[in-house]
Amino acid sequence: MSSSPIPEKIEDIEIRLLLDALYFKYHYDFRNYAMASIKRRLKQAREQLGFKTFSAMQESLLHEPLMLPRILGYLTVQVSEMFRDPSYFRAIRENVIPHLRTYPSLKVWIAGCSNGEELYSFAILFCEEGLLERTLFYATDINEDALHAAEAGIFGLDRIQLFTENHRKSGGHSSLSDYYQAAYGRASFDKNLRQRVVFSDHSLVTDSAFAEVQLISCRNVLIYFDRDLQDRALGLFKDSLARKGFLGLGAKESLRFSKHSGAFTDFVREEKIYQRRRE
Incomplete structure (x- = not known):
């Protein structure tokens, strides 16, 4: 029997808690970034890193230091080109x-x-x-x-x-x-x-x-x-x-x-x- 999808409001709470954890433990503050952009990037991270929930991703972030650079890679946009525009x-x-x-x-x-x-x-x-x-x-x-x-x-x-x-x-x-x-x-x-x-x-x-x-x-x-x-x-x-x-x-x-x-x-x-x- 497949699990039911997590309600969006619950996901939003989980994301806020994950961003709090990122700030209070590592002092990276994404809490006032545009939410739509942050949510899109974190969903990509969750899927590609193999987590079922943002809460699971938060737990890994808090207890596994090597998870920090991996999550930062999704949250910080590194797409550019020389002499762009x-x-x-x-x-x-x-x-x-x-x-x-x-x-x-x-x-x-x-x-x-x-x-x-x-x-x-x-x-x-x-x-x-x-x-x-x-x-x-x-x-x-x-x-x-x-x-x-x-x-x-x-x-x-x-x-x-x-x-x-x-x-x-x-x-x-x-x-x-x-x-x-x-x-x-x-x-x-x-x-x-x-x-x-x-x-x-x-x-x-x-x-x-x-x-x-x-x-x-x-x-x-x-x-x-x-x-x-x-x-x-x-x-x-x-x-x-x-x-x-x-x-x-x-x-x-x-x-x-x-x-x-x-x-x-x-x-x-x-x-x-x-x-x-x-x-």
């Missing part, structure tokens, strides 16, 4: 870089760096524009496995054709192949691109402002947060940006309804690039 990088190159050239030294924060695609895109862009040597990059994420992958700078060769086309469309001045070596089905990116990179575990949910920077790029992260959490993250960005610094968000993200919107002006509106007001 090439028009965004073209706008950075043509509109933002001229302002950044006026600084003797630069700090750039890539928030939610995932496996490093966005970081290497910026490093290559800054190299092409002659700014790499005077720039310190902060690459942050809450997923330690993703940070290790970003630091390694190795991507599958099957992705390079897309990366190369994106780079060309972004206004790249060189060939992407100048920045990696190919072997055994993998592309290993030049270590010089990450010589001035600080890789760090940082949560937009629980941690404080990171550093004073001239540019923050945080794309396709806020869409997974509820409104209060979006405001918290945008407040961190506001506090971290130097006056007249720049903030880049994802195509589906906006400052429009945030309580921090008054601290920014539209800089390249169609690419969701904003500038911190002087006051």
Whole structure:
């Protein structure tokens, strides 16, 4: 006799308790992420990890430390590509870089760096524009496995054709192949691109402002947060940006309804690039 399906309300309670366990034991806080997205990812985790209920998954999380990275792998989105949305990088190159050239030294924060695609895109862009040597990059994420992958700078060769086309469309001045070596089905990116990179575990949910920077790029992260959490993250960005610094968000993200919107002006509106007001 097959067991009857668990009512949705019960599942919602189980999910809330699982997220509480994740926070109180490991200090990863997903409690104010958009519930529909969290529920979808946890259902995928439950099915693929072989648990019948979220309660069973919670018990394993509490008592088996090796379960933490496995569940985090589902909760943190690690899907990206180099020079994703090439028009965004073209706008950075043509509109933002001229302002950044006026600084003797630069700090750039890539928030939610995932496996490093966005970081290497910026490093290559800054190299092409002659700014790499005077720039310190902060690459942050809450997923330690993703940070290790970003630091390694190795991507599958099957992705390079897309990366190369994106780079060309972004206004790249060189060939992407100048920045990696190919072997055994993998592309290993030049270590010089990450010589001035600080890789760090940082949560937009629980941690404080990171550093004073001239540019923050945080794309396709806020869409997974509820409104209060979006405001918290945008407040961190506001506090971290130097006056007249720049903030880049994802195509589906906006400052429009945030309580921090008054601290920014539209800089390249169609690419969701904003500038911190002087006051």
